[in-house]
Amino acid sequence: MDYGTGIANYGGCSAPSHHDMALLLDMPGLRPAGSITYDGMTLPVYDVADDSPLIGFVFMQVVGWPAQPLTLGSTTPYVMDVSGGDKADFNFRAYAFSRRTPMRTYEMSGSLRIDTPDFPAQGITIPIRIQLNFPHVTCPLQDTAENLRDVDFAELSTPGSTAGEKVVAIRMDCGTSVPRARMSLHDAADAGNTGSQLTPVAGSDAGGVRVQLLRAGSEVRFGQQWDFDPGVGGVHNHEFTARYIRTSDALTPGVITGEAVLNVDYW
Structure with missing residues (x-):
């Protein structure tokens, strides 16, 4: 399944044109389940149970910019580029992958913490909720x-x-x-x-x-x-x-x- 997206932006950024960011993803209950190569990326993937989909997470500065896979529990560096102006938009994406076996409906919640050392007051925590539904078709x-x-x-x-x-x-x-x-x-x-x-x-x-x-x-x-x-x-x-x-x-x-x-x- 393709991604679900959350969008955030920073505006009014001053020189220099590049600023460091620190990303910390927290999704309690998810377990490491290996990695998957998809769309040119190698994503760490996670699951809730043996019959849940595999979930991977990515952070990127608007569509078309390099994507940064996120690892749960580890701070991931990212560089914000505002060379084209004083504003930067960001996408946080969650990808769901089939296990090729029967899967069940699960809901998961957590957060993404974004800190910018150049703008310490602008650190934000974005809440995340993902619900993957598998409606079961039954036939008489x-x-x-x-x-x-x-x-x-x-x-x-x-x-x-x-x-x-x-x-x-x-x-x-x-x-x-x-x-x-x-x-x-x-x-x-x-x-x-x-x-x-x-x-x-x-x-x-x-x-x-x-x-x-x-x-x-x-x-x-x-x-x-x-x-x-x-x-x-x-x-x-x-x-x-x-x-x-x-x-x-x-x-x-x-x-x-x-x-x-x-x-x-x-x-």
Whole structure:
């Protein structure tokens, strides 16, 4: 995200045309989080938490002049140039950078202290408040139930054999909103299940068989997360494949039912 800007100026400055300044940025609660090269600058960046954006700070004399990155807690020198007259305008900027992972809304407050030794009475403290909002787009999901076709004993003759594949699509209708989410699939009857076979629910009486789920042609792993960031709104179908799979138990006729839950964590 581009910067937010605070503007201040000094006027009526006397000779010489250059004056020293001392800048001290104080933002309680921010933690060092490395540095980022952006727009020709190397900025120290900070965060509030592991899921907050990265924030960098810059001080400059009007647009187009060299920018001075600021380091929290350290006095940074800067030279005010009034050679073009008796007035100087300054920009204080805060840049927000994505972590490329889900981020949450945070607010941060602090101050920038500006001292000018040539004009000690003109020292000022500028209050700062930054609020970064991440409105979460949520999309209605359409619950779905599918019946697999009946299969013969011969189709599940050996352990590991499969039959009756059918696509199960969960519809997500986002309208004009663009979703971003982290998704995961879970066994409704066994939260600790990390496999691909659903635990039979009440009413199941078939033996030696389970319902297995696949995603994109591969067996799912319940609890495993994946990101969904299509870049567009509209209707999105999340497709899985359900099928019977023979287990090592004796095969007996009956009905087998499994239930899965799709969790969608929007950000």
